[in-house]
Amino acid sequence: MATTRDTRLAVAVHILTLLAQQSEEDPLTSEYIAGSVNTNPVFIRRVLGLLSRAGLVASQPGVGGGWRLQRDAASISLLDVYEAVGAGPLLALHHRQPNPDCLIGRNIQRTLLHYFGEAEVAFKQMLARQTIAQVLERAREGELSPPA
Amino acid sequence: MATTRDTRLAVAVHILTLLAQQSEEDPLTSEYIAGSVNTNPVFIRRVLGLLSRAGLVASQPGVGGGWRLQRDAASISLLDVYEAVGAGPLLALHHRQPNPDCLIGRNIQRTLLHYFGEAEVAFKQMLARQTIAQVLERAREGELSPPA
DNA sequence: TCTATCCGTAACCAGTATAGTTTCAGATCA
DNA sequence: TGATCTGAAACTATACTGGTTACGGATAGA
Numbered sequence: 001m002a003t004t005r006d007t008r009l010a011v012a013v014h015i016l017t018l019l020a021q022q023s024e025e026d027p028l029t030s031e032y033i034a035g036s037v038n039t040n041p042v043f044i045r046r047v048l049g050l051l052s053r054a055g056l057v058a059s060q061p062g063v064g065g066g067w068r069l070q071r072d073a074a075s076i077s078l079l080d081v082y083e084a085v086g087a088g089p090l091l092a093l094h095h096r097q098p099n100p101d102c103l104i105g106r107n108i109q110r111t112l113l114h115y116f117g118e119a120e121v122a123f124k125q126m127l128a129r130q131t132i133a134q135v136l137e138r139a140r141e142g143e144l145s146p147p148a
Numbered sequence: 149m150a151t152t153r154d155t156r157l158a159v160a161v162h163i164l165t166l167l168a169q170q171s172e173e174d175p176l177t178s179e180y181i182a183g184s185v186n187t188n189p190v191f192i193r194r195v196l197g198l199l200s201r202a203g204l205v206a207s208q209p210g211v212g213g214g215w216r217l218q219r220d221a222a223s224i225s226l227l228d229v230y231e232a233v234g235a236g237p238l239l240a241l242h243h244r245q246p247n248p249d250c251l252i253g254r255n256i257q258r259t260l261l262h263y264f265g266e267a268e269v270a271f272k273q274m275l276a277r278q279t280i281a282q283v284l285e286r287a288r289e290g291e292l293s294p295p296a
Numbered sequence: 297t298c299t300a301t302c303c304g305t306a307a308c309c310a311g312t313a314t315a316g317t318t319t320c321a322g323a324t325c326a
Numbered sequence: 327t328g329a330t331c332t333g334a335a336a337c338t339a340t341a342c343t344g345g346t347t348a349c350g351g352a353t354a355g356a
Contacts (some may be wrong), residue, residue: 004312004343006266014246014256021252029302036250037242043344046306061303062353074240078263090238090271092153094185095315098162102184104169107287108162113285115226115278116158123238123271130263138262139255152314152341177331203300209332210324243344296356 008085009078011037012047016081016132017139019057020073027059027066047085054084055058074133079124081132090123155235157226159185160195164229165287166281167205168221175207175214195233202232222281227272238271239264259277 026029030048037044048067051057058070065144071075076092093112098105162185170176178189179197185192196215199205206218217224241260246253 003335004341005243006234007240007242008160008343009239010241010256010260013260014242014252017256018250018252031302036247038244038246038253039242040345041302042305042346048354049304059303060353061301063299063301063355064216065353067303078267088153091157093158094155094162094187095153096186098185098186099284102166104162104165104284104287105184105186107290108158108165108283110290111287112158112161113282115275115283116302118278119226119271119274122274123267126270127263128266130266134257135250135256135263139252139259142255142258143251156314179331189332190317190334193316194315197333207332208320208324209330211326211330213324213331224325276354 006087008047008050009082009087011039011044012051012081012085013078013132013135015044015047015067016051016056016073016076017136019067019069020132020136024068026108027064027068029066030059033067041097050085051081054080056080056084071107072133073136074131076132078132079127082124082127089116093114118134149287154235156195156198157230157235159192160199160229161226161280161283161293163192163195163215164199164204164217164221165284166223166283167217168280170216172216175212175216177214181215189291198233199229202228204228204232220281221284222279224280225276225279226280226283227275230272230275237264238268 015033018028018033018036030044033048034041034044048057048059052059055070056076057067059065059067091115093109098108100106138146150176163181166176166181166184168213178192181196182189196205200207202217204224205215207213207215239259239260241264246256248254
């Protein structure tokens, strides 16, 4: 199956939140994590590979091995995670170069880059204020409120 | 060809900017617009259909027909356009339901919805401040600066 | 040293979305 | 009546996401 949209950020945050509630001495395997996310271990390892390259997690192979956080959950912002999974720009420009013989055509892309860029900055600034520790806390709080 | 990312917002803003510099009596055809965007008229008409349903443009069939703005360019924000083209949420959640037997699994999606939602609001608030009139003005300004 | 476990990665596949293309019915105007 | 333009359907090529299988290499423990 595929349902097509990129879910790597959601999965990455899920993974990091799992690791954040785990003790240092008890790493989680990609198999276990896949069970919580409800997907397959290979996809989890692919995402963990991105997080590892960004220095957010580290792995240990072999019996009793698995993954653990490399940084305090309160120091990992969602922007860190967003950048770690390497998502492209939020808004795409034209696939093909617009017509350079047209006033709008030859200026639109630079202009869009400016305005789209401002919106993306606002988006990232908000992500920068949110941390894995907050996500974990809020997920725990969800348990307290009576189920609807 | 396809290059896959959704370019409808970029194309929609391009279209509206073209129409914004056009006089009321001289509508533009989808064929002409396609020439500026450098794509085919059918795709342009598909996007124009969305803008039309949102009340931003109107069409007239027949000889001398075409498209014109229905609202002042200064009153059309990029958020209006964004919503008109009906883009989905910026950040996807998991494709499959996470494991409900896991604390994180059963709370992560609601939690992500909250934090992702805040980032999306910030993004949209910025788009709401930008107008087609500004885009047109900035595209014209680009002409004045010496080419690099 | 041997074996079980776990990572790391490649390869391949299925499902889906974008947008290019062709085609044609219907509206409008001269 | 005929030229022009919209509106929409149908089909296609391309590319992306993530599911799946497979296997090499590292590690720990018996």
